[in-house]
Amino acid sequence: MQELSLYILDIVQNSISAGASRIEISVDEDTAADTLAIEISDNGCGMTEEQLKRVSDPFYTTRTTRRVGMGIPLFRLAAEQSGGSLEISSEPGKGTRVSARFVRSHVNRLPLGDVCGTLTALIRLNPNLDFCYMQSLDGRSFSIDTSELRRILGDVPLDNPDVMSWIAGYFNEQSELLSGETDQTI
Amino acid sequence: MKSLAELQAIRDKARMQMQMRKDNSEAIRVVIGMATCGISAGARPVLNAFVQEIEKRRLENVVVTQTGCIGMCQFEPIVEVFVPGKDKVTYAKVTPEKVPRIVADHLVNGNPVMEYTIGSVMK
Numbered sequence: 001m002q003e004l005s006l007y008i009l010d011i012v013q014n015s016i017s018a019g020a021s022r023i024e025i026s027v028d029e030d031t032a033a034d035t036l037a038i039e040i041s042d043n044g045c046g047m048t049e050e051q052l053k054r055v056s057d058p059f060y061t062t063r064t065t066r067r068v069g070m071g072i073p074l075f076r077l078a079a080e081q082s083g084g085s086l087e088i089s090s091e092p093g094k095g096t097r098v099s100a101r102f103v104r105s106h107v108n109r110l111p112l113g114d115v116c117g118t119l120t121a122l123i124r125l126n127p128n129l130d131f132c133y134m135q136s137l138d139g140r141s142f143s144i145d146t147s148e149l150r151r152i153l154g155d156v157p158l159d160n161p162d163v164m165s166w167i168a169g170y171f172n173e174q175s176e177l178l179s180g181e182t183d184q185t186i
Numbered sequence: 187m188k189s190l191a192e193l194q195a196i197r198d199k200a201r202m203q204m205q206m207r208k209d210n211s212e213a214i215r216v217v218i219g220m221a222t223c224g225i226s227a228g229a230r231p232v233l234n235a236f237v238q239e240i241e242k243r244r245l246e247n248v249v250v251t252q253t254g255c256i257g258m259c260q261f262e263p264i265v266e267v268f269v270p271g272k273d274k275v276t277y278a279k280v281t282p283e284k285v286p287r288i289v290a291d292h293l294v295n296g297n298p299v300m301e302y303t304i305g306s307v308m309k
Contacts, residue, residue: 001226010225017254070222114230121233125220125252152193156200161241163196170188 003113004038004102007075011040011098012122014071016129018044018096022147025119026134027112029104035084036104036112041097047090055088075100082109116171119144120164127159133171135178142174213249214293215268216240221255227262228281235282236265239289248293261304267292278304 001007008025015023020042028037047055054060056076061069075098076086083103090096102109119133123146130150134143144167146158153163218224218233233250240248258264261278267288268274275298277288284302291297300306 006225006230009220009230010222013220013222013225013254074222117230117234121220121230124237124250125218125233149193152190153197156197156204160196160200162200163193164237166188166193166196173188 001074001078002110004036004078004110005113005115005118007078007100007110008038008040008115009118009121010071011075012042012118015040015042015044015096016126018042018046020044020095020129022130022132023122024132024134027115027136028134029137031104031138034104036102036109037099038102039097039099041095043095046092046094046096048092052088052090056086072098078102078110082106084109116168116175119171120168123167124159124164127157135175137178140178142178144171144174212270213247214270215266216248216250216293217253217266217268218250219254219256219262219264220252221259223255223259224262224264227259227279229263231282232263232265232280232285235285236289239286240293243289243294245289245293258304261307264304267298269293269296272296276304277302278307 001010012023012025023040023042026037026039028039029035051062055072058070058073072088079086079100079102083106084101086098086100088096088098115135119131122131130145130147132143132145132147134141149158149163149167156163158164216236218229218236220229236250240250253266256264258278263280265277265280265288266274267277275292277284277299280288280302284299288299288302291299
């Protein structure tokens, strides 16, 4: 995978499989500290201590269609290759939190890529789940929370085409404001 | 700037359209593999291509959903199309460029694009 946004899409699939109804994603960049942190937390079924120990093993998976589980190991590799690290905490019945830290200027740090594409794909495919996305750069930030949008929309679903294009438009505007550039690829 | 007032206007317009829309139980389902294998092979742009093409043609009876890994990772991105009353059609190694033809030939006109199906791709 060539973009961090694709890793986010992949890790969130784990939250969806864990039966989460609300998934929070944050991307936090700090130029002075030279860090980029990605955190994905959910209110899904969580993992036992035993599962947590084995989650970075590519030959461990809970699925039955194949014998490998590459999501977390690949995300860990992407973080460690850029001089960063990955941490997971989880509690059965409460949820899971995956935090990856990258050295922002490291030559092997992948670009963030099309986060808007990831977020709209997730909302489009899972209109009944709530996603909260927060992005910050040196203390300034923006966020999109589908539970807030839902309060305005009432019975109109999030995957309505006009709603989806509003979300993408809002995301791109906010992201441009944050980065101060028209090109959102960092 | 995108405002919440704009979102409220979208809501009001959508409510009027929803009353006109028919029951969706007979919808065509387009199912995209969104596991690690699918995502790394390019499932996200394929999904976006389907969504755009379906919206462009204003197809009301098509639902796009996701599935996990179905165990044929080497053929990802895999897209399964379920037309009510017909056999499932599985497309393999789908690219955004292939999507407009699948939508036009299969979803609109009911003729699966045989050369894109997994049977043809495996040969």
